[in-house]
Amino acid sequence: MDFAASGRPKVVIVGGGFGGLTVAMKLAKADVDVTVLDRHNYHCFQPLLYQVATAELSPGDIAWPIRHVLRKQKNARVLLGKVTEIDVAARKVIADSVTLDYDELVLATGATHSYFGHDEWEKSAPGLKRVEDATIIRRRLLLAFERAELAQDDAERERLLTFAIVGAGPTGVELAGSIIEVARQVMPSEFRCIDARTTRVILIEAGPRVLPSFPPHLSDYTQKSLERMGVEVLTSTRVTNCDDEGVDLESGRLQAATVIWAAGVVASEAGQWIGAACDNAGRVVVNDDLSVPGHPEIFVIGDTASAKRPDGKPVPGIAPAAKQMGAHVADVIASRARGAVPPRAFRYRHQGDFATIGRRSAVMKMPYLEMSGLMAWLIWCVAHIYFLIGARHRLMVAFKWVWDFATFQRGARLITDQRDQL
Amino acid sequence: MDFAASGRPKVVIVGGGFGGLTVAMKLAKADVDVTVLDRHNYHCFQPLLYQVATAELSPGDIAWPIRHVLRKQKNARVLLGKVTEIDVAARKVIADSVTLDYDELVLATGATHSYFGHDEWEKSAPGLKRVEDATIIRRRLLLAFERAELAQDDAERERLLTFAIVGAGPTGVELAGSIIEVARQVMPSEFRCIDARTTRVILIEAGPRVLPSFPPHLSDYTQKSLERMGVEVLTSTRVTNCDDEGVDLESGRLQAATVIWAAGVVASEAGQWIGAACDNAGRVVVNDDLSVPGHPEIFVIGDTASAKRPDGKPVPGIAPAAKQMGAHVADVIASRARGAVPPRAFRYRHQGDFATIGRRSAVMKMPYLEMSGLMAWLIWCVAHIYFLIGARHRLMVAFKWVWDFATFQRGARLITDQRDQL
DSSP, X not given: OOGGGGOSOEEEEEOOSXXXXXXXXXXXXXXXXXXXXXXXXXXXOGGGHHHHHTTSSOHXXXXXXXXXXXXXXXXXXEEEOOEEEEETTTTEEEESSOEEEOSEEEEOOOEEEEOTTOGGGTTTSOBOSSHHHHHHHHHHHHHHXXXXXXXXXXXXXXXXXXEEEEOOSHHHHHHHHHHHHIIIIISGGGOSSSOGGGOEEEEEOSSSSSSTTSOHHHHHHHHHHHHHHTOEEEOSOOEEEEETTEEEETTEEEEOSEEEEOSEEEEOTHHHHHTOOBOTXXXXXXXXXXXXXXXXXXXXXXXXXXXXXXXXXXXOSSHHHHHHHHHHHHHHHHHHHTTOOOOOOOOOOOOOEEEEOTTSOEXXXXXXXXXXXXXXXXXXXXXXXXHSSSHHHHHHHHHHHHHHHHHOOOSOOOOOOOTTOO | XXXXXXXXXXXXXXXXXXHHHHHHHHTTTSSSEEEEEESSSXXXXXXXXXXXXXXXXXXXXXXEEHHHHTTTOTTEEEEEOOEEEEETTXXXXXXXXXXXXXXXXXXXXXXXXXXXXXXXXXXXXXXOSSHHHHHHHHHHHHHHHHHHHHOOSHHHHHHHTEEEEEOOSHHHHHHHHHHHHIIIIISXXXXXXXXXGXXXXXXXXXXXXXXTTSOHHHXXXXXHHHHHHTOEEEOSOOEEEEETTEEEETTEEEEOSEEEEOSEEEEOTHHHHTTOOBOTTSOEEOOTTSEETXXXXXXXXXXXXXXXXXXXXXXXXXHHHHHHHHHHHHHHHHXXXXXXXXXXXXXXXXXXXXXXXXXXXXXXXXXXXXXXXXXXXXXXXXXXXXXXXXXXXXXXXXXXXXXXXXXXXXXXXOOOOOTXXX
């Protein structure tokens, strides 16, 4: 292919998420050839994935082609393919569709949900990491109400109208708040046989409080807000089994037709591709410049990297961290390409934690500022619109939010692909 | 279920398309209990389906839950289910999910594509009738470009960049125009290895001209417009075989990675459910009040009905015809319910034919007005926005059209569900 024949250093980036895309964009002016390889053709804005799962936004609102984002960057190309192997000695990335030589390699392949050794639970309790996950959850959520409307006996109807969410981090909290709103505000006028307001949403957390990464009083505020909305919050409660009928808790059985997994996270298998040392969540332990020990030409960033903050705490698996790592690695690569001294060690700057609790409240913890309630929610909305890529998406999502806020509607309530229907 | 225990006549409508939905809505004030049964939870605005297939709109823009449309109509309920059988003697509709008694039954189950006895072609040449069809075509369209970017030899690259559309009715014309625009206007800046402007789009029609239902000079105008845009139009050309590598024409072989079927149409199997006499396209031959001979309590409307115009010509299988039939049947049912004399025979009023040719031109044939070019296209846009249900969808689709018209973008270019990837 003509593209990579320039003789300039070849930078291959595996993964077009927040980390990988940042590396590519920050290398726009560097004298290198950039190839972004991803198994999907799109970049997904994960922080809003829960809104696709709960039928507020369409997949197209929060995901857009990687090659469209990079279309004006002449030193970058985008290829679709799934990595099968990396030949570290020969410096080759081998995918199902193509084999790529590299001079510098960036692995930014993210993380997926972990079932703590019980992968058989995934079928009954899908997690929420990819666009496909969101449409699977949306389908189950909507089908549960459809089936309840058709149900002939009370126990079955109750089971269908019970939603269990395992894990009360930001994703679990956001899902719980959003689902109870769908059930109480959107659905009631549309069903004739069931009373959708009787829907139960149960948020199950193994730890002692919701939002463990937040200060305790914000966890407390969040739990009280959720409970006021109608969510049942069970803390210090461990799930011992998931099946198609519900979940087993230490405290007993919970019959629930829809179970969503928002608990554990495990890194992608990138560490295995390169035979690197990983921590117990599968993340590659990196040097302080984010390169892999023994391989200065390979970098690992984002949710796949195990990096430390100056105070020894781990860098969290969130979008701003992935972007900061991406910017740092692009800086190292660009410096090397022009023969300059690479920057010093990566230093993570924690900008804060954020979680929404339904359609009018949020909690926010920044280094010098804490906030909860409506004001935090408004800041959350503005911040997330701001971070979307492209004016088209910003306008569209803003329009849908304003419209649906005013009308209590949900815009994307399609049950497509009914393989598991009725 | 409480809903149907009122003792009022039970009207069951199978199918929530244009016909079925019109019947339901027009019965809002009638003293009957209406049940709409559909195998999908949404009503699909089929005239814009080609824009989902070509990545302009998201499925959620043109499909919305039937129960949302009918939420304020207290005498109507909506159930999800697929009919397996109709017991005409016992007046029961038997679905996979529920069994419904009826006093009056309306079958409005539409049509699907017909391969003229070659159903094995469907796998290689999908048609465009349902939302799922549109996302299948979108996936193939986008994957063809992705694979071409990765292709190692010229013949394969050419095959991947060749799109064959079989059938030059409005759907075929609209697809051809839209695909050539994607290839020539959207894609070129985003690919580094291929020149997307070399894409071939070939529109194949067995008859002597495109848009056979239009006057010849508009067919001529359409063909010239398409050719100016770069589409190759082959009229009087029959397809003798479709496979995964391309199509066989009477005139020879055409290697094409993407083949789309826009040729034949066959009615749903509703005629078989009730053992009625059907024409050779599977449509039920109906009385002039649209009831089934021998069954005054069963009506068939829309693409599943074989009805005649006063001049003996068949009523066409288009949305306005389905709506008119639906309104007529609602009138008959409402009259019977209040003991009044039912209206006279159904009379179809043909409002016109419309087809777009890309993003700046259309042809329009109304009883006293013909038009082509930009003005016709603007009327087409306004008319289609108007016929969308709900202000939210109207604003959203209008916004996307204006935006993408100005920027030459496409908003919904996601390859989701990659079962057949690479």
